[in-house]
Amino acid sequence: MDRYTKTGILCAGIAAPSADNSQPWRFEWRGDDLDLRIDASRSGHVSDTRYVLSDLAAGACLENMVIHAGSLGYVADLQPFPQPDDELWVARIRWRRDRERALPEPLAAAIEQRHTDRRFPWRGPITTATQARLDAQARLIPGQRLWWPQTARERNAARSVIRQAETLRFKSPTLHAELFSSIRFAAGWHTACEEGLAPMTLAVEPPLRPAFQAMRRPAVMSVLNRLGAASVLGWRSAWLPIRLSPGLCLLVIPSTARSDVLAGGRALQRVWLQATLDGLSVQPYAAAGVLSLGFVPVEPAFQQTLSRLGSALHDLCAPGYGLVFLRLGHAQSAPRDRSGRRAPGSFGALP
Numbered sequence: 001m002d003r004y005t006k007t008g009i010l011c012a013g014i015a016a017p018s019a020d021n022s023q024p025w026r027f028e029w030r031g032d033d034l035d036l037r038i039d040a041s042r043s044g045h046v047s048d049t050r051y052v053l054s055d056l057a058a059g060a061c062l063e064n065m066v067i068h069a070g071s072l073g074y075v076a077d078l079q080p081f082p083q084p085d086d087e088l089w090v091a092r093i094r095w096r097r098d099r100e101r102a103l104p105e106p107l108a109a110a111i112e113q114r115h116t117d118r119r120f121p122w123r124g125p126i127t128t129a130t131q132a133r134l135d136a137q138a139r140l141i142p143g144q145r146l147w148w149p150q151t152a153r154e155r156n157a158a159r160s161v162i163r164q165a166e167t168l169r170f171k172s173p174t175l176h177a178e179l180f181s182s183i184r185f186a187a188g189w190h191t192a193c194e195e196g197l198a199p200m201t202l203a204v205e206p207p208l209r210p211a212f213q214a215m216r217r218p219a220v221m222s223v224l225n226r227l228g229a230a231s232v233l234g235w236r237s238a239w240l241p242i243r244l245s246p247g248l249c250l251l252v253i254p255s256t257a258r259s260d261v262l263a264g265g266r267a268l269q270r271v272w273l274q275a276t277l278d279g280l281s282v283q284p285y286a287a288a289g290v291l292s293l294g295f296v297p298v299e300p301a302f303q304q305t306l307s308r309l310g311s312a313l314h315d316l317c318a319p320g321y322g323l324v325f326l327r328l329g330h331a332q333s334a335p336r337d338r339s340g341r342r343a344p345g346s347f348g349a350l351p
């Protein structure tokens with residue numbers, strides 16, 4: 001495998017999504033084998049206890065690399081978690097040239113275009129043919145599936161679970177600190193940044209920006225919360241956009257074993273790339289699924305809310321664990337505001 005091909009594979013991996021744009025990946029080449037590791041300095045904190053978010057991002061990164069290499073005629077032999085006592089070593093990938101199996105990889109064309117879009121309202125429809133294509137992509141990764149609310153009751157219940165989880169991100173001092181520490185206010189409202197959340201990608205309306213920025217201070221958030229701010233934010237950031245979008249689905253993983261979460265990240269990425277090819281905008285909502293797994297150390301006062309959320313999610317999508325909701329719809333225009341990435345050399349030695 002030449003250097004150009006290896007660099008192309010890394011760039012495809014780095015284009016993957018990650019929670020709060022944390023990009024928690026490390027790459028190490030050993031000849032033509034590639035080790036994918038989780039970056040200890042960018043993972044394992046608060047919501048990422050037990051590496052759920054990092055494993056999802058690693059799965060998405062892995063899938064991008066497999067799809068890109070596949071489009072060049074390489075097959076990947078994957079060994080997930082090759083050394084159980086090394087919790088940061090996510091996968092070893094052995095690349096094989098297979099001229100016979102040079103299948104077209106339509107998803108490869110969407111790797112660079114895929115992005116998170118937090119705007120609304122979005123229009124429809126999400127046709128049954130589109131749903132079937134997204135379902136098929138999820139199921140290509142063994143054990144993974146999408147759940148779609150079928151009735152008004154299920155749609156309301158899903159929206160309510162997501163709203164409550166998003167509300168908690170502003171109510172819990174621990175989650176509030178984590179959320180606001182990932183927002184790069186220093187970049188201003190018009191510039192991208194290479195890591196973390198650029199304010200311009202958050203779709204906050206201009207008149208609300210000063211108030212939103214002030215909320216990064218715990219004392220301000222605490223005062224505003226006495227006036228009900230967290231509930232308004234949960235409604236504005238989740239309930240309303242979802243209500244005004246035609247599609248919502250949930251990635252369901254079979255167990256919380258790390259190999260299944262990693263596989264969930266692979267399925268998430270296939271679904272997102274297919275949605276991109278179908279012209280859909282996508283915003284993930286991970287708080288409901290991830291917080292209700294019970295691994296995140298939130299204040300005791302919120303534990304009961306979390307266990308209620310877990311039961312409500314389970315009632316909706318059992319068997320399995322609903323992990324990431326995807327809001328879907330057709331945006332009127334392509335977004336100008338996209339998240340940046342760090343330079344490839346910062347993810348480990350270049351090939």
Ligand SMILES: Cc1cc2nc3c(=O)[nH]c(=O)nc-3n(C[C@H](O)[C@H](O)[C@H](O)COP(=O)(O)O)c2cc1C
Nearest residue numbers: 017018019020021056057115116284285286287339
């Ligand atoms: C596991 C995971 C969880 C995410 N959770 C959320 C979320 O709850 N809300 C949200 O708006 N975006 C969420 N995102 C989107 C990321 O913030 C986004 O991928 C990142 O900022 C990079 O931007 P891009 O997707 O446009 O490349 C999530 C992404 C991943 C992979």
